[in-house]
Amino acid sequence: MSTVIRNGTIVTADLTYRADVLVEGGVIAAIGPGLGGDEVLDASGCYVMPGGIDPHTHLEMPFMGTYSADDFESGTRAALAGGTTMVVDFALPAPGQGLLDALAMWHNKSGRASCDYSYHMAVTWWGEQVFDEMAAVVGQGITSFKHFMAYKGALMVNDDELYASFRRCADLGALAMVHAENGDVVAELSARLLAEGNRGPEAHAYSRPPQVEGEATNRAIMIADMAGVPLYVVHTSCEEAHEAIRRARMQGKRVWGEPLIQHLTLDEGEYFHPDWDHAARRVMSPPFRGKSHQDSLWAGLQSGSLSVVATDHCAFTTEQKRFGINDFTKIPNGTGGLEDRMPMLWTHGVGTGRLTMNEFVAVTSTNIAKILNCYPKKGAVLVGADADLVVWDPEKTKVISAGSQQSEIDYNVFEGQVVKGLPRYTMTRGQVAVMDGEIRTQEGHGRFVAREARPAVNRALSAWKELTAPRPVVRSGLPASGV
Ligand SMILES: NC(=O)NCCC(=O)O
Ligand SMILES: [Zn+2]
Numbered sequence: 001m002s003t004v005i006r007n008g009t010i011v012t013a014d015l016t017y018r019a020d021v022l023v024e025g026g027v028i029a030a031i032g033p034g035l036g037g038d039e040v041l042d043a044s045g046c047y048v049m050p051g052g053i054d055p056h057t058h059l060e061m062p063f064m065g066t067y068s069a070d071d072f073e074s075g076t077r078a079a080l081a082g083g084t085t086m087v088v089d090f091a092l093p094a095p096g097q098g099l100l101d102a103l104a105m106w107h108n109k110s111g112r113a114s115c116d117y118s119y120h121m122a123v124t125w126w127g128e129q130v131f132d133e134m135a136a137v138v139g140q141g142i143t144s145f146k147h148f149m150a151y152k153g154a155l156m157v158n159d160d161e162l163y164a165s166f167r168r169c170a171d172l173g174a175l176a177m178v179h180a181e182n183g184d185v186v187a188e189l190s191a192r193l194l195a196e197g198n199r200g201p202e203a204h205a206y207s208r209p210p211q212v213e214g215e216a217t218n219r220a221i222m223i224a225d226m227a228g229v230p231l232y233v234v235h236t237s238c239e240e241a242h243e244a245i246r247r248a249r250m251q252g253k254r255v256w257g258e259p260l261i262q263h264l265t266l267d268e269g270e271y272f273h274p275d276w277d278h279a280a281r282r283v284m285s286p287p288f289r290g291k292s293h294q295d296s297l298w299a300g301l302q303s304g305s306l307s308v309v310a311t312d313h314c315a316f317t318t319e320q321k322r323f324g325i326n327d328f329t330k331i332p333n334g335t336g337g338l339e340d341r342m343p344m345l346w347t348h349g350v351g352t353g354r355l356t357m358n359e360f361v362a363v364t365s366t367n368i369a370k371i372l373n374c375y376p377k378k379g380a381v382l383v384g385a386d387a388d389l390v391v392w393d394p395e396k397t398k399v400i401s402a403g404s405q406q407s408e409i410d411y412n413v414f415e416g417q418v419v420k421g422l423p424r425y426t427m428t429r430g431q432v433a434v435m436d437g438e439i440r441t442q443e444g445h446g447r448f449v450a451r452e453a454r455p456a457v458n459r460a461l462s463a464w465k466e467l468t469a470p471r472p473v474v475r476s477g478l479p480a481s482g483v
């Protein structure tokens with residue numbers, strides 16, 4: 001059975017043109033004028049774009065004594081409803097647990113996914129087993145390793161572990177990733193705030209000022225540079241971190257920054273809300289920031305110093321948030337956004353003139369497909385690419401509301417926001433999962449996307465490291481060791 005998307009305008013990261021798209025066997029079979037197929041989807045007045053890729057989700061994640069509330073079923077349903085056709089989740093070994101063991105657990109959970117998915121592997125502790133199993137993980141198509149520089153006493157790794165793991169990533173041709181906050185300072189500030197009687201959700205923001213993120217981002221960049229590995233900085237939320245990334249990129253370092261849709265559109269004022277639940281529901285790390293930081297993030301997307309917009313979807317119910325009613329450090333960290341990322345970014349980005357449509361496609365899909373080495377299978381409207389497509393209606397509007405969302409949680413941090421620009425159809429490998437507002441997702445349709453190690457950036461960095469490696473000076477009359 002074939003499907004043709006007719007009368008639309010194709011928008012990719014670099015082109016805008018009118019053409020029909022023929023889909024057969026889950027892939028794009030033809031692009032051109034006047035195409036026919038068994039089923040016709042009318043895209044009049046719409047843009048046909050690569051489906052979104054959210055490279056940062058935590059579905060059914062064990063964290064802070066509980067599990068995030070959206071699993072691979074509800075999470076990918078929410079993704080598809082909002083035009084996202086691939087998610088990349090984090091396989092998270094408990095400290096001391098093997099990577100392969102954690103991977104098996106994640107494969108078990110993701111069997112329920114309605115759209116395609118991949119994983120990053122988290123390095124939450126260091127030892128011979130982790131070193132060895134990193135190679136096996138890469139062999140199974142997971143070529144990105146995430147390190148938490150925060151969450152002291154739980155997921156955090158220290159600088160010696162960071163450097164060792166980054167070196168291993170470099171040797172394996174993998175991507176190093178960091179959650180960049182100085183976990184030691186956050187722990188000190190948190191203890192002091194509690195001692196001084198600052199126990200509410202606003203203290204979460206006080207405990208994680210922009211400096212802790214700026215410092216850690218710069219440190220990770222320098223360690224990655226010494227290790228010779230490309231670096232991806234997740235949830236870049238402030239100018240201090242952006243500045244470190246911007247400077248590194250201008251110096252030729254291979255570093256990418258990922259702002260979240262939450263940080264782009266919501267600010268720290270949320271934590272001062274008189275309703276405890278309202279404020280706690282927005283507790284995440286890093287916290288929401290002030291307007292000047294938001295301006296910096298938008299400027300980064302416009303200028304190319306920031307590359308990808310994600311969600312860090314890690315949704316907890318109000319009941320779960322109340323674990324921290326008397327102690328902000330016990331509020332599970334995380335917010336939702338999978339369903340809202342694309343409409344919110346379109347509304348606040350393309351709708352305001354901050355982003356072009358092509359830049360929108362770049363930062364929601366194509367850039368990350370390239371960074372994660374799954375382009376053009378994903379992130380492209382090209383013959384042979386997976387038919388992961390969104391037919392985007394720029395005139396369609398809605399008011400975001402928890403009452404009508406796909407996520408399992410009982411609130412939405414964007415509640416009441418009016419968005420203009422929504423999917424008319426979302427297609428996942430040829431299956432129409434959203435049909436003009438009707439959700440037709442198929443649990444289990446999603447497939448794991450394996451990725452190859454050693455993309456071009458890693459090869460280039462390795463070549464440079466080899467060329468500039470320290471070599472002993474050979475002195476006449478002395479052995480080569482120089483002694
Ligand atoms: N971001 C957050 O607060 N929760 C999810 C885990 C993480 O990414 O740090
Ligand atoms: Zn994080």
Ligand SMILES: [Zn+2]
Pocket residue numbers: 056057058234312314
């Ligand atoms: Zn995260």
